[in-house]
Amino acid sequence: MVARNDEAGFRQEGGCQCGAVRYVLTERPQTVYCCHCTECQKQASSAFGMSVRVRRAALTVHGETAKFGKVSGDRRTVCEFCPSCGSRLFHNRPAYEDMLNVKGGTFDRTDWLKPAGHIWLRSKQAWLLIPEGGLRYRGQPDSFDALVAAYGAQWGR
Numbered sequence: 001m002v003a004r005n006d007e008a009g010f011r012q013e014g015g016c017q018c019g020a021v022r023y024v025l026t027e028r029p030q031t032v033y034c035c036h037c038t039e040c041q042k043q044a045s046s047a048f049g050m051s052v053r054v055r056r057a058a059l060t061v062h063g064e065t066a067k068f069g070k071v072s073g074d075r076r077t078v079c080e081f082c083p084s085c086g087s088r089l090f091h092n093r094p095a096y097e098d099m100l101n102v103k104g105g106t107f108d109r110t111d112w113l114k115p116a117g118h119i120w121l122r123s124k125q126a127w128l129l130i131p132e133g134g135l136r137y138r139g140q141p142d143s144f145d146a147l148v149a150a151y152g153a154q155w156g157r
Contacts, residue, residue: 014107016082016089020063023089025102027058031144031151032104033135034115036124039072043079043088047125050104050115053144056092059100065089116151 015022030053040049066083069076080090092100104113117135118124130136135150 012107012109012112014089014102015063016085016087016106018082018085018087020084021065021082021087021089022062023102023106024060024062025054025058025107026060027055028155029054029102029151030099031147032113032115033144033147033151034118035120036118036128037120038123039070040120041123041125044103044105047128048118050113051091051101052104052107052113053099053101053148056098056100059102114154116147116154 010026010028012025013022014025032050032052034048034050036048041047043049064083065080067078067080069078071077075093077091077093079088081088087106088103089106090100090102104110107113115134117137118130119137119141120139121130121136122138124130135146141147
């Protein structure tokens with residue numbers, strides 16, 4: 001496994017727990033953020049979920065994924081996971097079909113992931129301390145533009 005973080009040669013690899021599904025990301029993400037909604041807490045079996053928003057065209061997937069759709073309020077989400085081990089790998093919404101959220105914990109290396117902010121803080125676990133300096137939203141942001149700009153600033157974009 002080779003992981004490089006220079007802009008021209010960006011490459012990160014990842015996959016599910018059992019290795020049946022692997023992926024390669026060849027472009028720096030649009031943004032990275034942590035979601036503290038109760039759906040992400042259930043999905044991650046943890047205090048929050050980490051979403052790495054990428055252009056679908058920059059991600060190559062090897063292996064077959066299973067999909068399921070869910071509706072929460074007025075939002076429809078399509079989730080992809082490994083049919084062998086159950087690891088959730090990706091999700092997206094029809095509203096941004098050309099984009100995909102990769103689940104942060106599925107990357108082989110995670111030391112390069114630094115969230116630009118946190119969303120749905122009104123349902124975060126009380127014991128969890130949010131670091132200073134990132135964007136904070138009590139619920140769903142009206143737009144992800146500020147998260148995209150903040151993440152880009154981390155890389156000099």
